[in-house]
Amino acid sequence: MFEKYRFPQVGTLAKPSPLGDAYVQQGQYQEAATTLQPTISILQEIGDRQIEQAVYINLGKAYAGLKQFTEAIQFFNYRLEITRDLGDRLEEILALSSLSVLYFEAKEFERTIENSRQVLYQIDMKPHRIRKAKPL
Numbered sequence: 001m002f003e004k005y006r007f008p009q010v011g012t013l014a015k016p017s018p019l020g021d022a023y024v025q026q027g028q029y030q031e032a033a034t035t036l037q038p039t040i041s042i043l044q045e046i047g048d049r050q051i052e053q054a055v056y057i058n059l060g061k062a063y064a065g066l067k068q069f070t071e072a073i074q075f076f077n078y079r080l081e082i083t084r085d086l087g088d089r090l091e092e093i094l095a096l097s098s099l100s101v102l103y104f105e106a107k108e109f110e111r112t113i114e115n116s117r118q119v120l121y122q123i124d125m126k127p128h129r130i131r132k133a134k135p136l
Helices: 018-025 029-046 049-065 069-086 089-105 109-125
Strands: none
Touching: 018 029, 018 049, 029 049, 049 069, 049 089, 069 089, 089 109
């Protein structure tokens, strides 16, 4: 799946679990999910929303790799909620783009269209509020 679609990447966030990230990059999705899942409660407890967001991204990728799209969508929706709370428009656009890909894979085409329209709206209506993306 990741060969076909490149998920938008998070900017310059610290990585709480290099092992979990490595598992995602190697396509070892179950190991990634198992490794990353316990970090969520710790991050919520200490209140580090940016790193929590990064973990949700990789959990979403892991579950997408396992073809468990409902779970993947759930984690990317958590990411979207955090980006909106933080007021980060670029990350919001990236989260919506990722959700569009997941909805497409889950064959939820109306939601794919809805999210894609939100991406276009964000880009078209608020270009001055979007920070420049760093190259991958």
